[in-house]
Amino acid sequence: MEHEPGQPPVHNLSAAPGGAGDALRRQPQVSMADVAKLAGVSSQTVSRVSNGSPDVIESTRRQVIAAMNELGYRPNSAARALKRGSFRTIGVITFSLSSLGNMRTLEAIALHAARQDFAITLIPVTAPTQAGIQGAFSRMGELAVDAVIAIMEVHLLDAATVTLPPGVKVVVVDSDAGEQYSVVDTDQADGAHKAVRHLLDLGHETVWHVAGPEESFASERRAAAWRSTLTAAGKPVPPVLRGDWSADSGYKAGLRLADEPGCTAVFAANDHMALGLLRAFREKGKSVPEDISLVGFDDVPEASSYAPPLTTVHQNFADVGNQCVDNVLQQIRTNTTEPGVTLVPTELVIRASTAAPKGK
Amino acid sequence: MEHEPGQPPVHNLSAAPGGAGDALRRQPQVSMADVAKLAGVSSQTVSRVSNGSPDVIESTRRQVIAAMNELGYRPNSAARALKRGSFRTIGVITFSLSSLGNMRTLEAIALHAARQDFAITLIPVTAPTQAGIQGAFSRMGELAVDAVIAIMEVHLLDAATVTLPPGVKVVVVDSDAGEQYSVVDTDQADGAHKAVRHLLDLGHETVWHVAGPEESFASERRAAAWRSTLTAAGKPVPPVLRGDWSADSGYKAGLRLADEPGCTAVFAANDHMALGLLRAFREKGKSVPEDISLVGFDDVPEASSYAPPLTTVHQNFADVGNQCVDNVLQQIRTNTTEPGVTLVPTELVIRASTAAPKGK
DNA sequence: ACCAATCATGTTTGCGCAAACACTAACAAA
DNA sequence: TTTGTTAGTGTTTGCGCAAACATGATTGGT
Known part of the structure; x- marks a missing residue:
């Protein structure tokens, strides 16, 4: 087996070139030509070695690699990108990163x-305004990314007159724009359904809901699934309380809910609000799960340390991310744009915040 | 005022070119030459307009911009980078992003x-191993970033035989390698000092500490400051309990602490562990702050909804980030590497988890 | 009217790389 | 032998841009 075909590209060269001297001005980069000269080959051969072409005989390859190491050669990705027309780069547009899920x-x-x-x-968008998004996409264009993954509410995406360079693929997270874009998201509806179903199965007459903000698709879909699950089970649908994802807003909702006589089960749209609810219930002298059962959504790492440990819907964010990348790469490879929705399943994690209602 | 000097670069061009047709293969990008032809000028003039050179007469500029818009021209950053030798890009190396601070x-x-x-x-590092970091830095080299911000424990950085292309600037967060690198970090010691001082001022005999993992510099510095503050106040130094930042580890520590007779005040190295402590104390029948006072570190958004709302040390992460960028940009502009430490101050946020000890 | 000093623009060049093609040597098939 | 055939390598070329320099068109001063 002399030189097996398709050797992996040679990356990861160590040993930077000497002392960089005065190091003012842009250091003359070591180019393929330099390596070629030292190795006594043509620069094209260096290129071939650098790209792992199988058409280089082993001895030559070794010489070239030796020369690369000696000079501390590093491929110049600008030139490479210029030549190939691709940076092998994916742009990610996000609003706030401060949400755990994002x-x-x-x-x-x-x-x-x-x-x-x-x-x-990473292309951060400061404000959820037309201008902000517009700017982000514009920067994208300049950055010559091969694809874009947008982690954001899609109605904002729509609002902006998106002017992506033609040929750039898009995947959107957290939206329902499956007809225009490729969408990947947690299966919100299924998660919410499981949560409500769980409470119903425990024997609760109905389930109250503390929703997230209206602008959030995730929030709206969880709410919709909550409602439809109740309806399907022939249970009354209590009015929705609305929070803003924060523990504080959950606390406020909890204060009201604690005074609601028939309320024995609550589904909070996320764990942080559930934390707020827990606090409110405690202050109001309602114990969980004896008086009120509570289910969250997200399964943040601390959820198991809440008091009591929170029953919640686990989101598999890693999977969402992976799917996004796979999807986008697929689009790049096949050079197609295929709208559609990929749903990542959730899992109900039952802990100590839910139980059968007292009377039962 | 005909044409003021130093006009801002023309970015943000809207209106993508028409229908992209079949859109297979790499779309022939609109180049400066195309714009130049349409505008009836040389491509150099287009370049000048694109870069906001003041040496272009207003009428010409307008023509060029019109042509740009008509064709949907976008500067090709690869070519630009190739020519200029800079991508205007900062690489960020991180381990886990899942920590709130990061x-x-x-x-x-x-x-x-x-x-x-x-x-x-973004250059994520999977595993905190030599190979992982090495790989990340190697990728950096290929990506031709102008600078690197490493959000990680620096001992790992040291362990790797770092081979960054010469001329690339580095800033490190969360480390004490101020002699080698430029370091930006929260003033951990001051924060911890404030926390302990606060408890002491309330009249507690001493303060116990639940530390983070030993490998963490942040953890070690908080612990050191805790110790020195106690020592300086002439108080006994109880043994350190050690967690791993997780609420669960805090819970375990709390179980032990609750049985510690003389323990009336605890400083937890982060809020999540404090949450775990809270739960343990509750289960053990110790009430906070009546029986035990507790201070956290981080000031996560939910801290105010803990039961009771947590007194904690607020970290200004945004400031840390800004300082990193300023620092790195400064290094790029002046083309110098200046080791040193920039400390971002903290703030003690007093809520309901601390009070004077019962006897007093 | 002359020259010089602007100013606005055009021309040439090459950044580093890899695609396309050209070439050579070695060997097999006819 | 001649003619492919292939494997290994070299040569040319141009990606899109902007620095450097060259040119032409205005000015203003004398």
């Missing part, structure tokens, strides 16, 4: 993309 | 960099 998703995206040798460029 | 810092970095027209490339 961050986890981003992390998974970055990891998964790296695995396939794609880099991630 | 993600907040990252967000601030992204926002602040964008403000100065720098892009962010």
Whole structure:
């Protein structure tokens, strides 16, 4: 077996060139030509080695690699990108990263993309305004990304007259724009359904709901699923309380709910609001789960340390991220744009915040 | 005022070119030459307009911009980077993003960099191993970033034989490697000092400490400051309990602490562990702050909804991020590398989890 | 009217790389 | 032998842009 075909590209060269001297001005980069000269081959051969072409005889390859190491050669990705017309880069547009879910998703995206040798460029959007998004997409264009993953509410995306360079693929997270874009998201409806079903199965007459903000698709879909599950079970649908995802808003909702006589079961649209509810119930002298059962959504790491440990719907953010990358890469490879929705399943994690209602 | 000097670069061109047709293969990008032809000028003039050179007469500029818009021209950043030798990109290396602090810092970095027209490339490191870091830095080299911000424990950085291309600047967060690198970090010691001081001032005999993992510099510095504050006050120094930042580990520590007879005040190295402590104390029948006072660190958004609302040390992650970017940009501009430590102050947020000890 | 000093623009060049093609040597098939 | 055939390598070319320099068109000063 002389030189097996398709050797992996030679990356990861160590040993930077010497002392960089004065290091003012842009250091003359070591180019393929330099390596070629030292190795006594043509620069094209260096290119071939650098790209793992199988058509290089082993001895030559070794010489070239030796020369690369000696000079500390690093491929210049600008030139490479210029020539190839691709940076192997995916742009990720996000609003606030401060939501746990977004961050986890981003992390998974970055990891998964790296695995396939794609880099991630982060384009943060300051304000959820037309201008903000417009600017982000514009920057995208300049950055010559091969694809874009947008982690945001899609109605904002629509509002902006998106002017992506033609040929750039888009995947959207957290939206219902499956007809226009490729969408990947947690199966919100299924998760909410499981949560409500669980409470109903325990024997509760009905389930109250503390929803997230109206602008959030995730919130709206959880609410819709809550409602439809109740309706399907022939249970009354109590009025929706609305929070803003924060523990504080949950606390406020909890204060009201604690005074609601018939309320024995609550489904909070996320764990942080559930935390607020827990606090409110405690202050009002309602114990969980004896007086009121509570289910959250997200399964934040601390959920098991809430008092009591929270029954909640686990979201698999890593999977969402992976799916995004796979989807986008697929689009790049096949050069097609395929709208559609990919749903990532959830899992109900039952802990100590739910029980059968007292009377039963 | 005909044409004021130094007009801002023309970015943000709207109106993508028409229908992209079949859109297979790499779309022939609209180049400066195309714009030049349409505008009836040389491509150099287009370049000048694109870069906001003041040496272009207003009428010409308008023509060029019109042509740009008509064709949907977008500067090709690959070519630009090739020519200029800079991508205007900062690489950010992180381990897990799932820590609140890291993600907040990252967000601030992204926002602040964008403000100065720098892009962010995310380089995630899977495992805290030599190989992992090595790989990340290697990718950095290929990505031709102008600078690197490493959000990680620096001992890992040291362990890797870092081979960054010469001329790339580095800033490290969360480390004490101020002699080698430029370091930006929360003033951990001051924060911990404030926390302990607060408890002492309330009249507690001493303060117990639930530390983070030993590998963490943040954890170690908080612990050191806790110790020195006690010592300076002439108080006994109880043994350190050690957690791993998780609420669960805090819970376990809390179980032990609750049985400790003389323990009336605890300083937890982060809020999540404090949450676990709270739960343990509750289960053990110890009430906070009546029996035991507790201070956390981080000031996570939910801290105010803990039971009771947590007194904690607020970290200004946004500031850390901004400082990182400023620092790195400064290094790029002046082309110098200046080791040193920038400390971002903390703030003690007093809520309901601390009080004077019962006897007093 | 002359020259010089602007100013606005055009021309040439090459950044580093890899696609396309050209070439050579070695060997097999006819 | 001649003619492919292939494997390994070299040569040319141009990606899109902007620095450097060149040119032409205005000015203003004398």
